[in-house]
Amino acid sequence: MHLLFIDESGSLVPIGKQSPEDRFVLGGIIISEDTWFKIDADLKVLRRKYKIEKEIKWRYFYTSRNKETSLSHLGDELKEQLRTDIYSIISRYKSIKIISVLADVAQCYGQSYINSDDDLYWFAYKRLMERFQYYLEGLFIVPSHFSTGIQLADMVAGGIYRWYAKSDGRFHKQIAGRIRRSPGGKTEGYGIVKLH
Numbered sequence: 416m417h418l419l420f421i422d423e424s425g426s427l428v429p430i431g432k433q434s435p436e437d438r439f440v441l442g443g444i445i446i447s448e449d450t451w452f453k454i455d456a457d458l459k460v461l462r463r464k465y466k467i468e469k470e471i472k473w474r475y476f477y478t479s480r481n482k483e484t485s486l487s488h489l490g491d492e493l494k495e496q497l498r499t500d501i502y503s504i505i506s507r508y509k510s511i512k513i514i515s516v517l518a519d520v521a522q523c524y525g526q527s528y529i530n531s532d533d534d535l536y537w538f539a540y541k542r543l544m545e546r547f548q549y550y551l552e553g554l555f556i557v558p559s560h561f562s563t564g565i566q567l568a569d570m571v572a573g574g575i576y577r578w579y580a581k582s583d584g585r586f587h588k589q590i591a592g593r594i595r596r597s598p599g600g601k602t603e604g605y606g607i608v609k610l611h
Contacts (some may be wrong), residue, residue, distance in 0.1 A: 416448040417550035419514075419541065420564030422471060422578030427532040428534050430524050437520035438580035441539050442572025444505065445550055446513040446564060453480055454511075455563045457504045465489060465497050473573030478565075501570050502589035512595040514546040517579045518610040535610075542608045546595065575607075 425439040444453060451583035463549055464466070476486065476494050486494055516539040529535050574586030595606030603609065 416452065416565060417548070418446050418448070419547045420444050420562065420568040421540075422565055422569040422572045424569075424572040425518075425520075425580060427520065427534050430530070433520045433524060435521050436580070436584050439518040439520055439535070439539065440518040440574065440576040440579060441543050442568055442571050443514040443543055443547065444568045444571050444593075445514065445547065446508075446567075447510040450477070450508045450510045451495055451564075454504060454508065454567070457507075458501070458563050458566070460502070461497065461500050464500075465493065471497075471501070471570070473569050476573075487567050498570070499589065501567070502574070502586065505567060505571070508593075511593045512550075512606065513593045514543060514595050514606050514608075515571070515575045516540075516542045516608045516610060517567055520569075522611040523606065532548060536580070539610060542610065546606070546608065569575070 421441060421443045423439065423441050427438070427439050428434075428437060462471075465486075466488065466578050467485050471485060475484040476498060482580060486497070489497065505513075518535060518539050520535070523529050523538075529538060570586075571590060577583040577585070577589035594602045596602050597605045
């Protein structure tokens with residue numbers, strides 16, 4: 416059995432309020448049942464190492480020092496090491512596959528079949544599910560603070576968003592080996608779907 420966990424990065428602004436720079440990413444991580452317990456144990460080890468009691472979210476790595484999060488007690492250097500350690504978990508297991516949908520919001524709103532931010536969101540979701548159907552056996556929807564998989568999907572979405580929207584490939588590079596590929600090694604259209 417394979418499990419898919421999905422999270423998003425970036426924002427979907429309403430039509431008419433978008434800017435040419437707006438990008439939206441759905442990041443998915445596919446984890447096989449036999450790998451799941453190893454990944455969960457690995458993340459628990461990191462939680463103990465870094466003394467993290469609550470959920471780990473991409474935005475917590477950038478939250479101002481005035482806002483309390485589960486990572487507030489970590490300095491910038493330790494946060495960077497934690498993120499690298501999380502991506503190491505993802506890249507360690509060959510059975511993990513990453514699938515993502517990247518949306519150029521302004522260009523997508525120019526399509527006749529996308530008439531609202533909800534349309535774009537559901538179209539992106541549909542394209543992600545089309546990639547997952549090759550593994551489809553189980554789909555669960557749970558709050559992120561209960562789910563190791565959702566927290567890892569959040570890290571995938573954030574890292575791919577930084578690569579796509581901000582030309583910052585540091586995080587994408589760490590997980591690129593887990594992105595779903597064609598037999599010839601191509602990621603576009605297989606693990607990465609671009610919407611324009």
